[in-house]
Amino acid sequence: MVVAVALGVIFAMIVYFFVRIQWHKQARDYLNAQQYEDAIRLYSRVIRFYPQDSLALANRANAYKQQGDDDAALADYNQAIAKGGRMSAIIYATRAYFLMYLGRHEEALADYQTALQADPMQSQSQLGIAFAYLFLKQYDNALAQAESAARNLEAQIAKNAEFGAYIVNQSEKMDAQLQTIYISTYATKALALVYLGRGDEAKAIYDDLAQKYPDSMVLYTDRAEIYFLLGEFALAVADYEKALDLATTIDHMPTANGYDLSHVAQSGYAVALFANGDAEKAQTVWREFLSKVPRLNSPEKVSKEFFWSEAMTAQAEKLVASLNT
16 A cells, blocks of 8 residues: 555656646747747746746746736746756856846846856856946956857867767757857957957957858847947948848747847848938838837837847937938
């Protein structure tokens, strides 16, 4: 009888484990499909039956953020942090990204640093620290951190190339993610160089990256912003056009904030066109962009979601003002 009861408990635990995994998967599908109410409902179910599931809390926070409920999102992130556990590094990094979105850059930096203490090899946090320094206008620190992150990534990429066949969790998807982080790390380094008045060095970085990754949509989208900041608007337009052309060959390329990378490229393209003097086409492209993501109906919202520079935001405001004249 005791054995039967024990086996029954074990069976129930196994069933629940797989049910919870299924709930997570279905909720993630809802999240990706922008069905936020359904995602919240399922994550809430997981949290009700398994209160220690910090990942469910963090994912529900993301759903609340997408709905525009920043207070509920932050409350969930804080609860997820309080739960601790083996997901701590990831949760701290995720909350840090949200704090960056809120403009609370000092707090975001502290969270990224805590995440890195928990997992010194977490490339997202290494990059996040550099990015936070950029927004704090500590450009020397941003440059140093980006260079450190780049060295670590290069070592990881070299290790994967040599031993990838023996790494159990290695996959093409993970390699692609690592490539994206690598490009973004060098993009952050390039931004720091631009703000330090070393634009030629920033452009040289992208010359090297373009040799390695000639078909990277991330590369062209990021380099376009560099050209924009340097006042080379025609080159920015050309890079955004290249990125959008590459987007036609990719079904979906989500960014960390849940938007497709093509949305980032299209909004930047409109602003670059306007800065380059093609107001009519810029207005058309901006309207097309809004038809796809109507919730981003102001330059302030776009800037907040896509972490635009002050220069791009100011130009977007002029573009939107021109729509009514």
